[in-house]
Amino acid sequence: MRAVATPLMDLVDEMPYAAVDAVHMDPTEPMPVRECGVTVDALPAAAVDALLTAGGPEVPAPLVTVEIRLLGGAIARDPEVPNAVAGRDAAFSVFAIGAPFGPPVEVTAAATAAVVDAVLPWTCGGLLNLVGPATPEQVDRLWSPADRARLQQIRDRVDPDAPFATNVHLG
Numbered sequence: 284m285r286a287v288a289t290p291l292m293d294l295v296d297e298m299p300y301a302a303v304d305a306v307h308m309d310p311t312e313p314m315p316v317r318e319c320g321v322t323v324d325a326l327p328a329a330a331v332d333a334l335l336t337a338g339g340p341e342v343p344a345p346l347v348t349v350e351i352r353l354l355g356g357a358i359a360r361d362p363e364v365p366n367a368v369a370g371r372d373a374a375f376s377v378f379a380i381g382a383p384f385g386p387p388v389e390v391t392a393a394a395t396a397a398v399v400d401a402v403l404p405w406t407c408g409g410l411l412n413l414v415g416p417a418t419p420e421q422v423d424r425l426w427s428p429a430d431r432a433r434l435q436q437i438r439d440r441v442d443p444d445a446p447f448a449t450n451v452h453l454g
Contacts, residue, residue, distance in 0.1 A: 316347070317381045317388065318415040319395035322354065322373030323405040330405050337401035338379055344394035345386045352376040352413075367434055369425040370410040377402050378413045 285293070298305065323330065336342075338349040354373050362368065370376070379398035381391035395415070399406075408424045409417075417425070426434065438445075 315383050315388070317383065317391045317395050318379065318413075319392075319399045320376060320378035320409060320413040320415055321399050321402065321406045321421075322370045322408050322410055323375050323377060323402050324373060324407040325405050326351065326375050326402075327405075330402050333401040334377065334398065338394070338398040342394075344397075345381045345383060345391045346379055346394055346398070347382050348378070348380045349398055350376075350378045350380075352378070367426055367430040370408055373407050373410075376410055376413050 284290070294305075294308075304311070334349070334351075338344060338346050352375060354370065354375055358368070359371055377398065379395040381395045383391040406424075409421055411425060414421055414425070422431070425431075
């Protein structure tokens with residue numbers, strides 16, 4: 284890759300495991316963000332066009348990142364031990380992060396939601412760690428009814444008072 288063009292940032296190097304957080308260059312201190320994501324089963328030209336219209340470089344929105352991750356491969360294989368990993372059947376993950384510095388948080392929330400709404404015709408669920416604050420409808424798309432019921436039983440047994448609650452509520 285270095286032979287193709289001069290990198291804008293060349294951060295490829297060996298690093299100790301303790302520095303693994305630096306790979307994504309995320310802030311190390313807490314900051315306000317709004318995030319939203321889904322998985323899609325295809326990314327045809329129409330989906331890319333819709334995504335660029337909602338969150339491309341020409342859109343004046345408070346978006347820090349609009350990310351497309353290629354899925355498939357090992358995550359798409361049936362697990363040796365049954366589990367409730369969502370999104371195995373997806374081809375891509377689409378994820379947006381906005382930072383409400385300046386604009387009201389509602390503007391940031393609308394901008395991230397617009398990215399997800401742009402690819403709704405191709406949506407097939409989500410990945411738990413890339414969904415953002417999940418609505419009940421999004422939770423319904425994450426797992427099959429059988430997996431969701433099993434997760435609810437486990438939650439009721441080991442976390443009845445919800446001290447380990449996350450952004451995903453199983454009902």
